[in-house]
Ligand SMILES: Nc1nc2c(ncn2[C@@H]2O[C@H](COP(=O)(O)OP(=O)(O)OP(=O)(O)O)[C@@H](O)[C@H]2O)c(=O)[nH]1
């Protein structure tokens with residue numbers, strides 16, 4: 001066995017061996033590929049993981065042995081992060097995707113319109129976030145891959161429906177998610193690392209109350225919150241995919257729920273390009289930023305000068321924790 005395997009990798013490998021479904025096995029393999037140290041000594045191992053992923057994907061697409069072919073969907077991540085739109089049937093998930101991105105999903109006045117996931121890119125200030133529209137979470141749509149897709153995303157938007165029928169399916173939705181090991185948590189929640197659950201089981205979630213334009217929406221939402229409010233991960237934000245209410249605020253909340261920061265790099269004596277942020281996880285340090293800005297410089301990095309929130313070019317060390325909007329000048 002090659003040396004220097006990280007605890008993250010060994011963890012993923014253990015999950016691979018204990019996986020209960022092809023979906024979980026695939027998630028574990030992808031995590032293994034992500035965390036395996038990339039050097040000459042692990043080339044064989046990397047190739048082996050890739051081969052396993054390819055074989056498993058193929059198996060999942062066309063299940064052999066006469067069994068019913070099981071559909072399976074994986075949406076490759078793009079932009080600053082991937083956020084899934086989830087919710088009961090007919091609540092307006094596809095309408096929100098259409099309103100927030102350039103995608104043109106099918107929208108219809110009856111439930112179960114969406115059968116396969118569809119991505120679109122949402123603009124927020126100077127970043128793009130990938131939104132993924134999904135089939136409804138309800139008993140009538142019972143395909144396990146949907147939960148795998150949600151677990152694989154960086155965060156979620158739970159779309160509630162303020163029309164008169166809005167409460168019909170919601171209780172089912174709120175039961176099915178945890179039954180299938182998806183736990184929606186608040187926007188600021190710390191994510192527990194529970195090795196007995198599949199990776200990504202806890203998802204930070206923005207809750208929206210859609211169709212705010214309809215008469216009766218306010219009353220319907222009040223009833224819904226009274227009956228099921230304690231099972232929602234957060235206070236719902238009223239929005240209307242049709243009229244546009246709340247959508248600008250929603251864009252900001254969707255970026256915030258990702259727990260990412262934007263950092264800008266400037267060469268000495270020059271201005272930073274504020275249209276080209278480096279997007280990093282919250283809590284990243286100067287060193288983490290240097291790794292993505294300029295890998296070779298990162299190794300020789302001595303200090304950085306910082307601009308933003310109370311900083312005007314002061315020197316900071318490699319372990320200094322950055323915040324959204326910080327501008328860095330790296331010095332080796
Ligand atoms: N009045 C109003 N109607 C809306 C709004 N958003 C969606 N709708 C309507 O609600 C119906 C369902 O919209 P979809 O976007 O297809 O809902 P969905 O959640 O994707 O539905 P499924 O794919 O079946 O789960 C359509 O008739 C939409 O026109 C809204 O903000 N206001």
Ligand SMILES: [Mg+2]
Pocket residue numbers: 093094095106107113114133134135
């Ligand atoms: Mg839909």
